[in-house]
Every structure is written in C-alpha cells, then in structure tokens.
Amino acid sequence: MGRKVTAEERRKIFEDIRQFLADELEVNIEEITEETDVVNDLGGDSVIFLEIVEELREKYGIQVEVRTIGQYMLRKAITNIGQAVDALCEVIEKGEELVMAEQEGNAGESRSS
Amino acid sequence: MRVNPGVREHRRPASVAVTGLGMVTPLGMSAPETWRAMLEGRSGIRRITKFDPACCLTQYGGELPAAFYEWERTTFPKRLYKQTVRTSRLVLKAAEEAIQDSGVDLEAVDLERCGVVIGTSGSSIRSPHDAPEPGAEKFKIIREMINALPAWVSLQRKFQGPSYTVSAACASGSYAVAHGFDLIRSAIADVVVVGGADTLLTENTIQRGNFLQVLSRENHPEAMRPFDLRRTGFLLADGGCCLVLESSEHAKARGARIYAYLAGYGTVSEAYNIFMPAPHGEAMARAMQAAVAHAGLPKEAIGLICANGTATIVNDYYETQAIKQAFGAHAYRLLVPAVKSMIGHTVGASGAIAVSVAALALHSGCVPPTINYRTPDPDCDLNYVPNHMVTVSGLKAALVNAFGFGGHNCSLVLTAAEPNP
Numbered sequence: 001m002g003r004k005v006t007a008e009e010r011r012k013i014f015e016d017i018r019q020f021l022a023d024e025l026e027v028n029i030e031e032i033t034e035e036t037d038v039v040n041d042l043g044g045d046s047v048i049f050l051e052i053v054e055e056l057r058e059k060y061g062i063q064v065e066v067r068t069i070g071q072y073m074l075r076k077a078i079t080n081i082g083q084a085v086d087a088l089c090e091v092i093e094k095g096e097e098l099v100m101a102e103q104e105g106n107a108g109e110s111r112s113s
Numbered sequence: 114m115r116v117n118p119g120v121r122e123h124r125r126p127a128s129v130a131v132t133g134l135g136m137v138t139p140l141g142m143s144a145p146e147t148w149r150a151m152l153e154g155r156s157g158i159r160r161i162t163k164f165d166p167a168c169c170l171t172q173y174g175g176e177l178p179a180a181f182y183e184w185e186r187t188t189f190p191k192r193l194y195k196q197t198v199r200t201s202r203l204v205l206k207a208a209e210e211a212i213q214d215s216g217v218d219l220e221a222v223d224l225e226r227c228g229v230v231i232g233t234s235g236s237s238i239r240s241p242h243d244a245p246e247p248g249a250e251k252f253k254i255i256r257e258m259i260n261a262l263p264a265w266v267s268l269q270r271k272f273q274g275p276s277y278t279v280s281a282a283c284a285s286g287s288y289a290v291a292h293g294f295d296l297i298r299s300a301i302a303d304v305v306v307v308g309g310a311d312t313l314l315t316e317n318t319i320q321r322g323n324f325l326q327v328l329s330r331e332n333h334p335e336a337m338r339p340f341d342l343r344r345t346g347f348l349l350a351d352g353g354c355c356l357v358l359e360s361s362e363h364a365k366a367r368g369a370r371i372y373a374y375l376a377g378y379g380t381v382s383e384a385y386n387i388f389m390p391a392p393h394g395e396a397m398a399r400a401m402q403a404a405v406a407h408a409g410l411p412k413e414a415i416g417l418i419c420a421n422g423t424a425t426i427v428n429d430y431y432e433t434q435a436i437k438q439a440f441g442a443h444a445y446r447l448l449v450p451a452v453k454s455m456i457g458h459t460v461g462a463s464g465a466i467a468v469s470v471a472a473l474a475l476h477s478g479c480v481p482p483t484i485n486y487r488t489p490d491p492d493c494d495l496n497y498v499p500n501h502m503v504t505v506s507g508l509k510a511a512l513v514n515a516f517g518f519g520g521h522n523c524s525l526v527l528t529a530a531e532p533n534p
Contacts, residue, residue: 026191043190051251 005089013060014085020055034082049084064095071099123300126360129375131472133215133357135207138456138466139175139350143210148473151481152502157456158334158348161314169319171328173336175350175457176314195249200237201261203310203353208266215357216369217304219270228274228302229263230292232285232309233461237261266306274302282517285309286354287464287525291378293358303363308355311461318349325388327425335485339422339451340429340497342490347423350457354465371530372472376410379403383520390427390516394435400522401439401512408526410510412440415447417474417511419467422451422483423458432514433493450498451483464515468525471511475529478504
C-alpha cells in the first residue's frame with residue numbers, strides 16, 4: 001500500500017516529467033503542457049512512459065513492478081502528460097494494489113504482455 | 114484478418130524492375146557519387162583513422178566518408194540516435210536515397226503491399242566504434258537486434274508488408290535482393306526496399322580475419338588486388354546499399370525510370386566447410402547455372418559478371434574456374450570486374466552493391482574496372498576489366514556473384530530495360 005500524493009508533490013512530478021521529456025525529445029520545455037500528447041505532439045514512443053517510471057522510481061519511492069504498470073496501461077490509455085502524471089500519482093498511492101481492484105471486477109479476463 | 118493483402122486480387126507479375134538506388138560507401142555518400150568514383154577507378158581504401166589500427170596486422174580498410182558521421186550526428190534526433198546503431202542509420206540513409214531516386218509516390222501506393230528485406234552479417238551487435246552515448250545502454254535490445262535494420266525503414270515509411278533481415282555472411286545483400294524478387298513475383302508485395310549493410314571495420318573483426326588468413330596485411334592503399342597474381346586477401350569496409358524493386362506493371366504504370374530487370378537467381382549451399390569454398394568452385398558454378406536457368410536465358414546472353422572477387426588466393430581462383438565451368442568458351446567473352454578492389458569488402462552490403470553496379474552498367478553501358486590489377490595470374494585468365502572502365506554496347510544481361518562464409522552462394526541475373534546505346 002502506498003501513500004497520499006499532495007498537490008505540491010503532483011506539481012513536482014509534472015515538472016520532473018516535463019524536464020525529462022524536454023531533454024530526451026529535444027523540445028522547448030515551455031511547449032510541454034498537461035495536454036501535450038507525447039507520441040503525436042512530441043514524437044515520443046510508448047517505451048518512454050516506462051522510462052519515466054524508472055527515472056522517478058527512487059525519487060518518489062515508487063514500489064511497484066513494471067508488470068503492474070503494464071497491466072494498468074493496458075486498461076487505461078495514456079496519451080497526454082496530464083494522464084501520465086495522474087497515473088503515476090495513482091501508482092504511488094496504490095502500489096501493487098493498483099490493478100487488483102480492477103482485476104477482481106474483470107474476473108475471467110486475462111491478457112498477456 | 115487479411116493474410117498477405119491483395120495476393121488473390123493481384124496477378125503474378127512477369128518481371129521485377131529495379132527503379133531506385135541508394136548507397137553509402139567509402140567512395141561516396143550516394144549511389145551517383147559512388148558510381149562516378151568507380152568509373153574513374155578511384156580507391157576508397159586508406160589507413161584506418163576511426164581507431165588506432167596499430168594493434169592489427171591489417172591497418173587499412175574502407176572507411177565511410179567523414180560526411181556520413183556528420184550527417185548522422187546532425188540529422189538524427191537524440192532519442193533516435195540512442196535507439197539505433199550505425200548499421201541501422203546506414204540502411205535508413207541508403208533506403209531514403211533509393212526511395213527518392215525511384216520517384217515512387219508513397220501517398221499513392223498501398224502501404225500494406227510495401228516491404229523491406231535487409232541483409233547483414235550481424236555487425237549491429239558488435240560495433241564498438243558506434244559509441245553509444247549516455248542513456249543508450251537501456252535500449253541495447255532494440256538498438257542491436259539485427260531485425261532493427263528493416264524495422265526502422267518500415268516504421269519511418271509506414272510500410273506494412275513483409276519486413277525482415279536475412280543473414281548469409283558476404284552473400285546477405287544478394288539474398289535480400291533475391292527475397293525481394295520473390296515477394297514481388299509471388300504477388301505478396303508491389304514495392305520492396307532491399308539491400309544490405311555492415312560496419313565490420315573494427316579491431317576485433319580485423320584480428321579475427323587475420324587469424325582466418327583472409328585479410329591482406331600489405332598496408333598500403335593498393336593492397337586489395339582481386340584476380341592479380343600477387344593478391345593477398347581483402348580489406349574490410351563499412352557500407353550500406355538499398356534498391357527499390359517493383360513489379361514491372363507497377364513501375365510502368367507510374368512511368369518510372371527502370372535501371373534494369375531482375376530476371377532470376379540461384380541460391381545454393383556448398384555444404385562443404387564453414388569458411389573454405391568447395392574445391393574448384395563447383396558450388397559457385399552451381400549457383401551461377403541455377404541463376405541463368407531461373408532467368409530462362411541462354412548462358413550466351415550474359416555479357417557481364419560482377420564478381421565476388423575478394424582477392425583471396427582461393428576465392429579468385431575458384432571463382433574463375435567456376436565461371437569457366439558454367440559458361441564454357443563464352444567465359445572468355447565476359448567482362449568480370451571486381452568492384453571490391455575500390456571499396457573493400459562491405460560484407461552484408463557487398464551483394465546489394467554488386468547488384469546496383471550491374472543495374473547501372475546495364476542502364477548506361479559503362480562497366481567499372483578491377484583496380485590494382487598489375488600482374489596477370491595464369492590461372493585467372495578472364496577479362497577482369499583491369500584498371501580502367503570500359504563502355505559496351507548491346508549489353509543484354511549481367512550476373513552478380515556473392516559467396517559467403519558458411520557456404521552461402523547466391524548468383525543473380527539482371528537484364529537490360531532497354532537496349533543501351
């Protein structure tokens with residue numbers, strides 16, 4: 001079980017992601033907002049979401065397997081940065097329980113990789 | 114779900130046209146630049162500068178033009194640069210040039226019927242000079258997988274037909290062309306980018322090549338002398354080459370310039386030794402005979418053979434014997450240049466380069482030479498087009514040889530699009 005993310009912490013996570021994307025994709029940081037689409041607006045790729053988790057894992061004490069995040073991403077489409085920030089906050093708050101509640105609600109459904 | 118989209122609606126095409134060419138070689142950043150240098154008989158061989166070759170017995174090779182390193186650093190976004198190896202970047206450059214050169218309008222074609230087949234010996238997983246920058250290590254798998262070479266082309270141009278790598282050592286590029294030919298002939302694709310690339314000019318490969326006694330240790334720019342009595346082996350080179358293949362109907366319908374047609378190929382395994390060719394070129398002859406038969410041509414139709422010509426004692430002698438075995442008395446009427454004398458051995462790219470050379474020769478009537486040819490070998494007594502290009506009229510068909518470690522032999526036959534002047 002994780003912990004509650006404050007509004008200030010959410011803002012910091014957004015800023016960290018913004019900085020990471022600006023460096024990695026060589027774009028002006030001012031152009032990156034919560035509505036920015038990482039793939040279509042910035043030319044990123046889907047791997048970059050998992051890299052963001054790895055980048056921020058230690059700083060925010062994220063204790064969750066990448067597999068769990070993968071399962072989460074299969075259920076919730078993440079395209080813009082605001083959604084990525086929300087997802088990351090949810091990851092921090094729920095930890096490994098992130099997808100359990102939904103799995104219970106979707107008994108019988110399974111999907112690999 | 115659609116399986117091989119369109120196959121049932123498409124008639125199997127009669128022939129396969131070569132409509133676009135792209136190259137990055139020690140002789141130039143493009144196909145026209147490389148071709149011009151070949152016709153001038155220039156050498157792309159020099160003392161290696163990209164690392165200190167003092168640790169190697171062989172210290173010369175074919176390095177890419179400095180302009181290529183500049184191009185990849187200034188053209189590739191940082192993230193794509195980290196996710197690719199130089200071999201992939203060579204393929205992307207050559208593929209882009211070939212597509213542009215073909216004039217094919219990718220907005221107007223069915224992208225599900227566009228494919229990519231690339232040949233490589235696998236240098237992407239052993240390219241120490243392609244220094245990954247910080248942060249590239251995490252991409253190691255997608256950087257170095259040998260199928261990344263065609264995958265990047267498919268990704269960038271949204272080609273959704275077959276896309277894969279073939280590996281057959283020095284014959285990889287030729288095998289890729291043969292596969293592209295099959296994809297079009299079997300109506301699976303309308304447009305296929307084929308080619309090859311390798312970046313094997315490294316200390317490691319040179320040292321291992323020295324152990325196998327296949328590299329010249331003479332250490333001067335004229336060290337690679339195919340078919341010469343005093344030949345001492347080959348020099349490695351980095352390079353990439355792509356061609357655009359189309360069904361003749363597809364090419365003609367859009368009024369494309371056709372360099373030549375691919376008419377057939379022969380692929381055989383020597384099943385003899387992991388790196389020595391079978392005695393007297395018996396399996397080389399089988400590949401050539403199979404290619405000519407596949408093309409449905411009399412052997413006398415062939416006027417040009419772009420030789421494998423690696424300048425090893427054994428290859429050049431056996432290849433000469435094989436040509437005589439396959440062509441009989443006609444062998445002495447053939448032109449048999451070895452362009453590796455000018456660019457070195459680009460391994461996975463070399464077969465695709467040789468096919469391009471054959472296409473350009475059929476298109477223009479110009480045949481590039483074998484350079485550094487000084488002392489005739491009584492056992493190698495064909496016309497290797499020594500030192501200077503020649504022009505020929507009425508060249509109807511050409512054959513291209515590539516024989517790889519592992520006993521992978523591939524010969525391809527091309528025919529002229531129009532009677533050349």
